[in-house]
Amino acid sequence: MTTQTETPAAPSTTAWHWVMTVQTANGLFNTRSAVLAVPAGSTRDKAFEYVLNQFKQEYGTPITVLFFDLQPNQL
Incomplete structure (x- = not known):
């Protein structure tokens, strides 16, 4: 008898914290900051x-951007 294990599906979005x-x-x-749910396959440019x-x-x-940072929200 064999046992099959399912691999969890890749998340469709990833949480990113921006400032x-x-x-x-x-x-x-x-100045603002928030968490942005970014769809899989998206780019930094699209988030910006x-x-x-x-x-x-x-x-x-x-409008002039003086600062922008985008980091994964997961520690």
Whole structure:
């Protein structure tokens, strides 16, 4: 008799913690952080654009990114 073991499916998303600091056209500085669920196969660039678009929707453009960090949320 043989025993079969199932390999768990790869997660469809991975949690990443991001921090971004921006400066708006009128000189306002804003720093935020959150956890982002990134789909498998996505890129750092797509995550950056997603986060930046949140700031653009709130503050408009032009907007300057002063700092951006994206790290796995798992320790």
